Amino acid sequence: xxxxxxxxxxxxxxxxxxxxxxxxxxxxxxxxxxxxxxxxxxxxxxxxxxxxxxxxxxxxxxxxxxxxxxxxxxxxxxxxxxxxxxxxxxxxxxxxxxxxxxxxxxxxxxxxxxxxxxxxxxxxxxxxxxxxxxxxxxxxxxxxxxxxxxxxxxxxxxxxxxxxxxxxxxxxxxxxxxxxxxxxxxxxxxxxxxxxxxxxxxxxxxxxxxxxxxxxxxxxxx
Numbered sequence: 725x726x727x728x729x730x731x732x733x734x735x736x737x738x739x740x741x742x743x744x745x746x747x748x749x750x751x752x753x754x755x756x757x758x759x760x761x762x763x764x765x766x767x768x769x770x771x772x773x774x775x776x777x778x779x780x781x782x783x784x785x786x787x788x789x790x791x792x793x794x795x796x797x798x799x800x801x802x803x804x805x806x807x808x809x810x811x812x813x814x815x816x817x818x819x820x821x822x823x824x825x826x827x828x829x830x831x832x833x834x835x836x837x838x839x840x841x842x843x844x845x846x847x848x849x850x851x852x853x854x855x856x857x858x859x860x861x862x863x864x865x866x867x868x869x870x871x872x873x874x875x876x877x878x879x880x881x882x883x884x885x886x887x888x889x890x891x892x893x894x895x896x897x898x899x900x901x902x903x904x905x906x907x908x909x910x911x912x913x914x915x916x917x918x919x920x921x922x923x924x925x926x927x928x929x930x931x932x933x934x935x936x937x938x939x940x941x942x943x944x945x946x
Contacts, residue, residue: 729767730770732763733761733770733771734771734774734775735846736761737752737761737768738846738884741884742884747791748792748793749790749791750791751787752772752789752791753788754772778877778881779878779881780885792885794885799886802875802879802882803927803929803930805875806926807923807926807927809872809875810859810860810872810923811919811922812863813860813868813872814859814910814918815916816863816865817861817863817864818910818913818915818918819915820863820864821859825862826907828858829855829858829859829907830904832854832903833900833904835851836848836900845884849883849884852899856872856876859910859922860872898928899925902921902924902928903925
């Protein structure tokens with residue numbers, strides 16, 4: 725796979741945002757970024773467009789492009805809705821899961837652990853999302869799959885912005901063990917407990933975003 729200059733610019737800007745070097749709400753000024761990256765403005769413009777397309781940045785008419793700056797309330801509401809939808813998906817998917825699905829999801833969990841230890845954030849989020857989508861797609865509910873896909877993209881962006889991945893390097897990483905518990909219940913055909921475990925897993929992820937990492941919607945400064 726050929727990596728273009730635009731790919732490089734996109735990845736470097738995204739990492740800078742995820743590490744907090746470029747703050748939430750900051751304008752993405754193409755001229756300044758091109759100078760810092762030692763790349764053409766056209767290359768940076770293409771990279772910024774990709775960030776807007778995936779939802780990490782937003783274009784405001786007459787103001788330019790800025791990194792999105794969600795409130796804590798928006799993040800919590802998104803995770804709450806996702807938790808309920810994925811709890812429903814687990815219940816609907818349970819009868820359709822086969823040995824091949826369980827084998828594939830166990831492999832995803834092992835890869836998730838490896839990527840977390842290597843601090844490969846991009847790959848980590850992709851594998852984590854693949855685990856959740858594997859279950860949701862087995863629900864055979866196209867509307868449910870569509871809504872969960874949208875929420876997965878949105879909540880992944882929120883996790884990148886909140887940055888627990890880098891700030892909690894020394895903390896106990898619970899996601900793989902919680903994923904294994906969900907699978908354990910599914911293999912036992914206990915869809916109720918599997919659904920509860922999924923809901924708990926997403927709620928614990930939501931609560932991992934600290935109050936002081938994001939400003940509330942009514943925050944004021946003078």
